[in-house]
Amino acid sequence: MFEHLAPYAGDPIFRIGDMFRQDQRQNKVDLTVGLYYDGKGRIPILDSIHQAELKRAQQPETRQYLPMEGLPSYRSAVQKLLFGTECAALNEGRIVTMQSVGGTGALRIGGELLQLASPNSEIWISNPGWDNHHAIFEGAGLKTHTYPYYDSVNGVLLFDDMKQAFQTMPEASIVLLHPCCHNPTGADLSNAQWEEIANIIVERKLIPFLDIAYQGFSNGLDEDAFAVRLMASKNIPMLVANSFSKNFSFYAERCGALSVICQNTTEADRVLGQIKLLVRRIYSNPPLHGARMISDVLNDPELFAVWEREVNEMRTRIRNIRQKAYDILKVQAPHFDSAFIIRQNGMFSYTGLNQTQIEKLRADYGVYLIDSGRISVPGLNEDNVTYFAESVSKVV
Numbered sequence: 001m002f003e004h005l006a007p008y009a010g011d012p013i014f015r016i017g018d019m020f021r022q023d024q025r026q027n028k029v030d031l032t033v034g035l036y037y038d039g040k041g042r043i044p045i046l047d048s049i050h051q052a053e054l055k056r057a058q059q060p061e062t063r064q065y066l067p068m069e070g071l072p073s074y075r076s077a078v079q080k081l082l083f084g085t086e087c088a089a090l091n092e093g094r095i096v097t098m099q100s101v102g103g104t105g106a107l108r109i110g111g112e113l114l115q116l117a118s119p120n121s122e123i124w125i126s127n128p129g130w131d132n133h134h135a136i137f138e139g140a141g142l143k144t145h146t147y148p149y150y151d152s153v154n155g156v157l158l159f160d161d162m163k164q165a166f167q168t169m170p171e172a173s174i175v176l177l178h179p180c181c182h183n184p185t186g187a188d189l190s191n192a193q194w195e196e197i198a199n200i201i202v203e204r205k206l207i208p209f210l211d212i213a214y215q216g217f218s219n220g221l222d223e224d225a226f227a228v229r230l231m232a233s234k235n236i237p238m239l240v241a242n243s244f245s246k247n248f249s250f251y252a253e254r255c256g257a258l259s260v261i262c263q264n265t266t267e268a269d270r271v272l273g274q275i276k277l278l279v280r281r282i283y284s285n286p287p288l289h290g291a292r293m294i295s296d297v298l299n300d301p302e303l304f305a306v307w308e309r310e311v312n313e314m315r316t317r318i319r320n321i322r323q324k325a326y327d328i329l330k331v332q333a334p335h336f337d338s339a340f341i342i343r344q345n346g347m348f349s350y351t352g353l354n355q356t357q358i359e360k361l362r363a364d365y366g367v368y369l370i371d372s373g374r375i376s377v378p379g380l381n382e383d384n385v386t387y388f389a390e391s392v393s394k395v396v
């Protein structure tokens with residue numbers, strides 16, 4: 001029955017991660033998958049979450065099903081975190097937020113909702129971008145296109161080309177945007193550039209779909225929500241997918257949310273209803289544990305303060321290791337322009353290394369980055385940053 005199915009080639013990022021695991025060298029360096037590692041190379045367990053778990057363990061609760069749209073206290077906390085407390089759409093009850101299975105689940109349900117509202121919807125994704133965006137939206141039945149975003153050879157944002165694309169794409173096109181820590185380039189728009197993009201979106205009646213998977217990793221929890229809050233203030237229909245995988249170090253708990261800004265509360269009721277229907281048909285209702293822990297942290301001022309401090313520490317560590325890598329590269333490879341690493345933000349940097357250099361790094365030095373030349377910066381730490389920089393200097 002299934003013999004004719006095509007073999008799955010595997011996800012290109014996870015494939016290189018597998019190569020890393022099979023490498024026996026002691027000094028190998030993993031810069032492939034977007035995981036945050038602490039200075040000792042461990043995936044942290046956040047103290048805020050640990051404290052929330054200890055508290056809950058004192059009074060175990062039953063595992064009743066959650067509503068299709070998720071845990072209410074989680075959904076409202078997500079809204080405040082993304083939109084702030086001053087948001088008119090939020091205060092008027094026009095934002096619908098559902099608990100999703102990771103950021104990926106939010107993108108997929110959002111794609112399904114768009115396709116349901118306007119069959120044959122078309123979505124524009126940055127080039128370069130996160131490959132899975134194409135797969136997720138094609139899976140939901142949308143046609144995907146790309147808009148120019150970043151020149152990887154010269155290491156610059158193509159802001160004029162991006163604006164030009166937004167000005168010429170058909171009205172009601174959906175545009176996928178990363179509010180902070182662009183994956184894969186680490187190159188973000190300035191607040192002034194966001195203003196320009198938001199104005200074009202309004203003028204051209206485009207529909208923004210914002211994907212925020214690294215809130216807090218660029219400049220701070222509120223600062224990184226700038227684009228979300230700006231667009232929300234423009235009274236345009238929009239969708240926001242957010243993920244807690246990185247900023248709560250909560251990868252396997254699959255916690256995210258989809259928020260949809262509607263024109264009025266009647267529309268919001270309909271949107272919530274259709275979201276429930278979509279969820280009911282796919283997985284019925286979401287899991288409890290992770291959402292309850294995040295809700296406990298976000299809704300308790302003391303635990304929130306602990307979490308915010310932890311996010312700040314993660315961000316600072318990434319900044320410092322970027323600087324260190326740059327300082328070493330400047331000396332080791334003076335002819336190689338490595339300033340990109342301190343110009344770019346968040347988890348990722350786009351090195352501009354070519355395929356031959358990337359393969360040589362893997363084969364000769366055990367330094368693993370993905371084919372696009374993207375590195376996941378938190379894979380670097382005090383113990384391996386010098387080796388990384390020396391290895392790069394030998395291939396450039």
Ligand code: PMP
Nearest residue numbers: 034102103104130183213243245
């Ligand atoms: N969007 C972007 C831009 C991402 O980088 C990621 C994670 N790699 C996601 C969404 C998905 O996040 P999650 O793991 O929570 O599904």
